[in-house]
Amino acid sequence: MPFELLVDEAAVLPLRAIIFQSLLLLVAIAIEAGVLRRRLKLGFQPSIRYAASLNLFTTVLGWFVFLGLEPAAPPPLRTQIISYVLFGQFYENNLAGSLGALVIATGLAIFFLTFWIKAKGLEWLTLAIGTPIVDYTPPTLTRRRYGYTRRTPRDSPNTPAHTLAVLHANAWSFSAILLLLLLRYGLEAA
Amino acid sequence: MIQFLKEIWDRITGFLFPQQYFAWQSIIYLALFSWAMSWVARLSGTTALTQWIIITGSWVFWVIGLGWALEANNIRPFGIPIAPWVSGALVCAYLFALIPGNHLTAALIVWPLVSVGLVALPAFISWELKPKLPMPFVRQQLILLLLLALLFSSWFQFYFRLQTWLTDYPTLLSDDFNRSGFVLKVASSDGQSGGIPLLTAAEQQVKDQLDDTPWPWVERWLLNLNGQMVKIRNDTRSVLIDSSEADFWELTARPRSLENGYALQLMAVWNGPASNPEGYFLEKTCLIRPRIPSVRSTDTREANESEPTPTAMAQVSCDLETPKRLGQPDPLPG
Numbered sequence: 001m002p003f004e005l006l007v008d009e010a011a012v013l014p015l016r017a018i019i020f021q022s023l024l025l026l027v028a029i030a031i032e033a034g035v036l037r038r039r040l041k042l043g044f045q046p047s048i049r050y051a052a053s054l055n056l057f058t059t060v061l062g063w064f065v066f067l068g069l070e071p072a073a074p075p076p077l078r079t080q081i082i083s084y085v086l087f088g089q090f091y092e093n094n095l096a097g098s099l100g101a102l103v104i105a106t107g108l109a110i111f112f113l114t115f116w117i118k119a120k121g122l123e124w125l126t127l128a129i130g131t132p133i134v135d136y137t138p139p140t141l142t143r144r145r146y147g148y149t150r151r152t153p154r155d156s157p158n159t160p161a162h163t164l165a166v167l168h169a170n171a172w173s174f175s176a177i178l179l180l181l182l183l184r185y186g187l188e189a190a
Numbered sequence: 191m192i193q194f195l196k197e198i199w200d201r202i203t204g205f206l207f208p209q210q211y212f213a214w215q216s217i218i219y220l221a222l223f224s225w226a227m228s229w230v231a232r233l234s235g236t237t238a239l240t241q242w243i244i245i246t247g248s249w250v251f252w253v254i255g256l257g258w259a260l261e262a263n264n265i266r267p268f269g270i271p272i273a274p275w276v277s278g279a280l281v282c283a284y285l286f287a288l289i290p291g292n293h294l295t296a297a298l299i300v301w302p303l304v305s306v307g308l309v310a311l312p313a314f315i316s317w318e319l320k321p322k323l324p325m326p327f328v329r330q331q332l333i334l335l336l337l338l339a340l341l342f343s344s345w346f347q348f349y350f351r352l353q354t355w356l357t358d359y360p361t362l363l364s365d366d367f368n369r370s371g372f373v374l375k376v377a378s379s380d381g382q383s384g385g386i387p388l389l390t391a392a393e394q395q396v397k398d399q400l401d402d403t404p405w406p407w408v409e410r411w412l413l414n415l416n417g418q419m420v421k422i423r424n425d426t427r428s429v430l431i432d433s434s435e436a437d438f439w440e441l442t443a444r445p446r447s448l449e450n451g452y453a454l455q456l457m458a459v460w461n462g463p464a465s466n467p468e469g470y471f472l473e474k475t476c477l478i479r480p481r482i483p484s485v486r487s488t489d490t491r492e493a494n495e496s497e498p499t500p501t502a503m504a505q506v507s508c509d510l511e512t513p514k515r516l517g518q519p520d521p522l523p524g
Contacts, residue, residue: 011363011375011376011377012352012353012356012363012367012373012374012375012376013349013373013374013376014345014348014349014352014372014373014374015373015374015376016370016371016372016373016374017345017348017371017372017373018345020371049330049334052334053330053333053334053337056334056337056338056340056341057337059341060337060340060341060344063340063341063344063347063348064344067344067347067348067351070351079462079463080463082355082359082362082463083462083463083464085352085370085372085373086355086362086365086367086370086372086373086463087365087367087369087370087463087464087465088369088370088371089369089467091462091463091464091467091469092467092469125330125333128329128333129326129327129329129330129333130326130329131326184371188369
């Protein structure tokens with residue numbers, strides 16, 4: 001009976017994860033929308049929609065990676081993940097010593113990975129809704145041949161404006177999330 | 191009064207019989223009709239294919255009718271348009287009922303995606319059933335909706351992943367999750383710790399080996415306790431053989447001499463994830479006492495007096511409860 005099954009197994013729900021993730025998403029979307037609006041001169045609504053799409057996109061990708069890789073993880077790592085999810089701490093096994101460095105390295109990797117995904121995602125999103133933020137028309141080759149490349153403003157900036165905007169937005173939202181996480185664990189430890 | 195009744199009557203008929211045929215009520219009636227027909231078909235013993243066609247028609251009408259009714263009556267709890275979610279749930283219920291077996295997991299995971307698909311369908315297909323590209327604004331809304339649905343689906347998957355962990359390691363359920371940042375235990379249904387059957391099996395082993403044995407044998411057994419525990423560990427391993435948490439349990443024992451006999455503490459130490467950083471162990475105390483076999487009744491007394499005093503036999507009795515102690519057991523003395 002599916003109904004009994006639900007009642008039996010419903011004893012442990014990921015409610016805290018859902019609530020906290022929603023909260024962090026709202027904070028990140030608000031911050032990133034502000035940054036995108038200022039740097040890209042967008043309206044209120046588009047910037048919020050862009051920020052929401054990008055953050056949801058990276059969150060969903062993160063879930064896919066977690067849900068996909070968790071069953072494949074070696075048993076010591078898997079039990080460390082279980083320990084962290086259920087009890088909020090790692091426990092003593094042969095991986096415990098290297099976990100701190102691992103967490104920091106993962107955090108850094110995630111930052112740059114989400115930055116890259118968000119920059120690409122913004123390009124795809126704007127392309128999909130018909131207002132591309134980057135010019136996809138192939139550059140004219142005749143000018144390049146005569147060395148005018150440097151003078152044309154379209155080719156010259158080494159970093160596109162939207163990439164910089166996404167980098168800033170990502171840095172701000174990650175700082176805010178880190179602060180919130182520290183506050184949370186600080187409060188719980190106190 | 192009559193005016194009032196008439197008004198109610200008008201409202202009911204207006205609700206049940208709409209002004210035009212192209213209304214959600216018609217679809218609901220079609221759904222009810224085909225549902226009734228499916229019963230007629232089933233009772234009159236038609237082929238499975240006929241029943242299937244009628245039932246499928248009924249489901250399709252239910253999906254469209256209910257979605258339309260919710261949308262037309264503007265039923266939006268907390269401002270959320272629930273029509274696509276209800277229709278999506280119906281579609282999932284139908285699709286996964288076709289496949290025999292229990293597919294609640296898959297159905298719940300797919301449900302948000304099916305709902306978004308139902309919303310997206312009219313945007314991508316025109317009334318003439320030709321594919322079309324929706325307006326840019328609609329495209330942006332659909333992208334957001336799809337991402338949200340994927341997030342909901344991930345949450346469902348995470349929930350089911352949690353259940354997998356708890357069935358893999360049932361002992362975890364007996365711990366408390368107050369310090370978790372992810373999960374909340376809603377019902378206080380403490381799962382049974384895997385250590386309890388382990389201790390029961392160990393108790394049985396000890397009783398089998400020591401109960402009703404001569405007392406000197408018991409003392410020799412206790413002297414070689416470490417060697418005996420290796421054997422007991424191997425024998426009790428079958429209790430946990432199907433469970434992935436077998437590696438986390440460690441069985442130890444410690445004797446303590448009393449003024450009359452011994453107390454043997456059997457301990458199942460949990461080396462897996464636990465809310466207490468130091469871990470914990472379950473403990474079962476068994477009392478081993480010597481017992482002089484009772485001398486039989488009066489007629490044999492004279493015969494017994496000539497014999498040497500009978501050797502004491504051991505009697506093992508174990509506590510029922512297995513208290514949980516935090517930390518690790520103290521190292522064995524000596």
